Amino acid sequence: MTVRMTALAAAFLMLLCAAGCSEDKKKEKTVSASDVNRTADGVYFDNGKTFCRGVWAADDGEKLIGYYVFSDEGNGRFDEIQMGMGIPFKVKADGANVDFNLGAADFSDPAKVEITEKGKRVLTWTNDKRTENLTLLGEQEPDAFCFHTRADLEEMAQDYYESVNGKRPVSTGITYAADGTAFVLLYNQKGKKIGEYAVDPITAKGVDMGTKEEIQLVRKTDGE
Numbered sequence: 001m002t003v004r005m006t007a008l009a010a011a012f013l014m015l016l017c018a019a020g021c022s023e024d025k026k027k028e029k030t031v032s033a034s035d036v037n038r039t040a041d042g043v044y045f046d047n048g049k050t051f052c053r054g055v056w057a058a059d060d061g062e063k064l065i066g067y068y069v070f071s072d073e074g075n076g077r078f079d080e081i082q083m084g085m086g087i088p089f090k091v092k093a094d095g096a097n098v099d100f101n102l103g104a105a106d107f108s109d110p111a112k113v114e115i116t117e118k119g120k121r122v123l124t125w126t127n128d129k130r131t132e133n134l135t136l137l138g139e140q141e142p143d144a145f146c147f148h149t150r151a152d153l154e155e156m157a158q159d160y161y162e163s164v165n166g167k168r169p170v171s172t173g174i175t176y177a178a179d180g181t182a183f184v185l186l187y188n189q190k191g192k193k194i195g196e197y198a199v200d201p202i203t204a205k206g207v208d209m210g211t212k213e214e215i216q217l218v219r220k221t222d223g224e
Contacts (some may be wrong), residue, residue, distance in 0.1 A: 046119045050093035055140035059178040084149040156217035157184040
């Protein structure tokens, strides 16, 4: 897989200790004056601006790559799906033209934004023409947003399989679909697939692809 060394990639390298957002790094929910696009029952809606406050899932057309968590229309962070690393950003918008300043370094990355439908954006990075599809997750609160990283889901899936079958998988693999679904594959010591779960990275709820039963993966508490 080719990794683009642009402002986003450079910011990752410079922010190894940046605040990610896995389940054990939950942030306190706060009341924000930026909640101008929120209904009375707490759902964020698309106000038609280039960007607005809320959590936007980003995919590359084939798989989920992370979440843009906007605290307001000009500030936020990008949470990378694999490790949960969070990169703060500022963005300036002039119509369809936007400029991202990412991380603590003095990097900027220009892009174009197309509003394809309500709650949908297509973000095309100018330097390499790479495209990301953004979808607003209206029920997610930006100030408290968390999800389970790749490592979280793999360990939780192993724990679940062991609790049901009495033995622990030796290895795991995981892929992400464009709609955000994480497919966790479980293998025995001979490398044979013995299980597969399709789960939501945010809720860890999903389906056992073998039995078609609904499942809920959970994290073990410290010392359990």
